[in-house]
Amino acid sequence: MSTRADEEYDYLFKVVLIGDSGVGKSNLLSRFTRNEFNLESKSTIGVEFATKSIQTEGKTIKAQIWDTAGQERYRAITSAYYRGAVGALLVYDISKHSTFENVERWLKELRDHAEANIVVMLVGNKSDLRHLRAVETDEAMAFSEQHNLAFIETSALDASGVDTAFQRILTEIYRLMSRRNMAAEEGGNQPRLTSGQTISLSNEKQPRKNCCQG
Amino acid sequence: MSQQQSRGLPGFLRRTFRTSDSNISATNTLPDEDTPVPSVLDNNGGENATGKVEAPAADLNSEKRSSSDSRISGTSASASNAATPITNRAVLETTPTSASSTGSRKHLRTIAFPPLPHEMDANDEEGEGDTTTNNSARPAAAAANSSRRLLDESIQSTTTSTNNNPAPKSYKEIQFDTILASPIIPIRDLRKLAWNGIPPHHRPTIWKILLGYLPANTSRHATTLVRRRREYKDAMKQHYDIPDDTRTNSEQETLRQVLVDVPRTMPEVPLFHNDRVRRCLSRLLYIWAMRHPASSYVQGINDLATPLIAVFMSGYFGGKDCLDGEVMGDVSDLMLEEIEADTYWCLTSLLSGIQDHYTSDQPGMQRMVMHLEELVNRIDADLAAHLKSTGIEFIQFAFKWMNCLLLREFRLSCVMRLWDTYLSEGDGGFEDFHVYVCASFLVHFSNELQQMGFDELFQFMQNMPTDDWGDREIEILLSSAFVLSTLFGGSEAHLNVVRH
């Protein structure tokens, strides 16, 4: 399998999008990876993903961002969805309070299915809908501090905050990992990543040194 | 299998067969006789009256086979003459038929014919009501003792079909007209015919019949429609036209989900931008959810209602394609009410056959994905091995194919053609046969897929390149799925494989 030069990267991180259906997960993904927004996008069925590489602290990080339906029914694919994810963007819609109320439920879902040390960022999307705002920034901020989550407001529609959100979560994952790696090196024979966490989740591409075995 | 027999198959299947188990011969497993499984439409709270019709055994394989071939060679299947003696009925061709309107159906119904043998059978067994969805258009199992004969016949019909002698274009239409003019519609004949595609103006009525919504007995059509539409109105009063604060939390949640999804249903089709159509869709989805609490509304069911709405609407306009939404100015509220009710009942019937696809944990979906994986392992080992090596899981890409029955993969007009065949397949159409279609679909892209790594594969399959597909491509897909299903079809078929 061929790997083009522009696909070279130092790290591959899997990040999942979660949150109620209709909050704008798929549009955040298309805005970030393709700079596209679609007012009439179809509901997501099953799982999808897109990738994009970013630079942070001199490293190239390839983000593999997974998107799925918000409906609870789709358990059949849940475990594969969370497997190996190192980050999660938990999205709600600032114009629909119920989607914010459900954030707790999504946190529980993460506790049940994702790795314990997954990095979670709370994302209040549709910030362009100022006149319809139903969730105050302060309220969400307080909630995120209380639960030790990063927090940002975005608009997939006007693009504000979207790049920042992804950049921040990827950087944070990277820092956390390098810290862990250092600790691991100091600690001796431990594996490069703790708690069995794999960074490359697709079995496909490894960091560039051994990318061409396929 | 021999070179010769594989010649009539689409190219991608021919290639595939080389990698398949060489002990299995396509011709030996050609199904022989209809073995109707007496099953009844699921009776959801009395929503479906049930009845069953045992169809007489008939030999339709040679016809099916030749018509599969004809899709490739471009000639029409004439072998069906043998199965449906229509000579004395061809007079009917001059009768203007617009089976989609009840009025003309009444008119046709007054023309009496001596019933054909299968019609009499159908008549005998006609139950109280409505339905005859049991008989597959094609048999499920092969009977070993006559497979030899079939083999000969299928070879014969293959040769005749290459004998470029195209019947007049209206030939197929005449057959449809004839069947629909019968006082008791011979369902099995109808399935056979409809398997190869239904002319647009007949589609609304035939879908309703094949879904068991309209009974085989055409004299009951009008009263059935009146009754069912009234029942739907009652359901609407009970579930929909109530104050929101009388709904439970979970009912409100369901309604919210429906209302989130309706505006993003088929956004590429202007008809579904229409507010009146959206209101219909919201209502019928919500009412369906209320009446089927074991699954309730599941995302993707909204997609499944769209072909029904579009087809039933076209029935009011002589089969005209309504997808651009331009007819909406001519669609009265009464028409729309009827379309909504008919769609509701037909969706109910369709979903009752695949109910566990949408219940908790979606076992039906998982079963189909597993079946697909097994099939691909057998028919295209190279592709299967490649997919495995990339680490992609079938559930990751095929889930959507199962959940939305390929509605996300093809444009709506192609889906209509696809469903002609699914509905003609009988009970297994949307389940078993669908899996064969998915397998053919995947294998169709085998070469390309084998060049791709995980990322590329996944993204390719998120958005399969079918923009330029039309009925022809769908028909090739269907005929190869048919061949696969005879090769690898159900457990019974396996037992009946004759090896030489």
Ligand SMILES: Nc1nc2c(ncn2[C@@H]2O[C@H](COP(=O)(O)OP(=O)(O)O)[C@@H](O)[C@H]2O)c(=O)[nH]1
């Ligand atoms: N105004 C506004 N609408 C948005 C925004 N993001 C998404 N939407 C709309 O919200 C609806 C649902 O978006 P989608 O991305 O499909 O949500 P998902 O179900 O979470 O994937 C669509 O109609 C989008 O156009 C946003 O930032 N602002």
Ligand SMILES: [Mg+2]
């Ligand atoms: Mg989505």
